[in-house]
Amino acid sequence: MKVKFFANYDKSADLLKRFKANYHIYDDGIIFTIDDDYDFAVVFNRTNEQLRTQAKVITVIQEPSWSPVHWNNRFLTQSDYLIIHDAQLFENTYQIELGKKVFECPSYMFYHDHIDKSLFMDTKVVQKTKRLSMIVSALSMDVGNYGxxxxxxxxILASDLDIDIFGRGFNISDERYKGGIEFKYTGLLPYEYSIAIENSNEKNYITEKFVDCVLCDVIPIYCGAPNLSQVYNDKYFHTINLDSHTIIDDIREIIKMPAPKQNLDSNKDRYFQQRNLYSLIKDLVKGD
Structure with missing residues (x-):
């Protein structure tokens, strides 16, 4: 069976390249193609491209429920297989019945940097010389956690918290602000902890905000999916409440202790082994 990738945000050839860089493809159970000879279309969120009428459609949702990408999104209701993080939330939000076969599970997300996964295999040799970072953009929206x-x-800027801040779009006169970075891992690898805040607090919506940290052997200080501990090992992350009046002190309390070393059952291993989208696609294709 041949599989071709589609998305609302990238071309098939680039999606295939990123997929192979991101996931362990441990056998030849699936043939990938960028031509029009595919049997299965794997669609990330949605696509405006015309799909082969004979092809089965596997849709993988990667955006929160409120994203405009879901407005009038026929892939929510007409896909042969729909992989989604919170089925009831989407059905209630859009007053639709999802279909056809729905798999509710933690989000299948690419990590942020467009690099090969091999970079993250030897990160333990990188010395952790710094305590805390935060990677954040200036993008502001009236939904989710942006504000x-x-x-x-x-x-943080009004405090004396010891932190390095990275991100584009700011005009900040503070020595802790280091500006934008090309690759996110450069703002993570040297650090013990990093603040990671999802765009939305939805069940199972665990994105690269969290994953990028664990791949760099960094302990996330996290706000996002309320069921994170059901998916990842809670020995290797902390959560914070963005509404806490003592949030700066809360962060200080977390980072005053050295970050634990991730050995058995690390969250990096869980991501690569349990969140491998290749395995799921293969199971669906072979079981069809």
Missing amino acids: KRLRLLRK
Whole structure:
């Protein structure tokens, strides 16, 4: 069986390249193609491209429920297989019945940097010389955690918290602000901890915000999916409440202790072994 990738945000050839860089493809159980001879279309969120009528459609949702990408999204209701993080939330939000076969599970997300996974295999040799980082953009929206994330940034800048801040779109006169970075891992690898705030607090919506940290052997200080501990090992992350009046002190309390070393059952291993999208696609294709 041949599989071709589609998305609302990238071309098939680039999606295939990223998929192979991101996931362990441990056998030849699937043939990937960028031509029109595919039997299965794997669609990330949605696509405006015309799909082969004979092809089965596997849709993988990677955006929160409120994203405009879901408005009038026929792939929510007409896909042969729909992989989604919170089925009831989507059905209630859009007053639709999802279909056809629905798999509710933690989000299958690419990590952020467009690099090969091999970089993350030997990160333990990198010395952790710094305590805390935060990677954040200036993007502001009236939904999700965007406003709260920027409010936390302002509180941090008003404090003397020992932190390095990375991100584009800011005009900040503070020596802790290091500017934008090309690759996210450069703002993670040297650090013990990093603040990671999802765009939305939805069940199972665990994105690269969290994953990028664990791949770099960094302990996330996290706000996002309320069921994170059901998916990842809670020995290797901390959570914070963005509405806490003592949030700066809460962060200080977390980082005053050295970050634990991730050995058995690390969250990096869980991501590569349990969140391998290749395995799921293969099971669906072979079981069809």
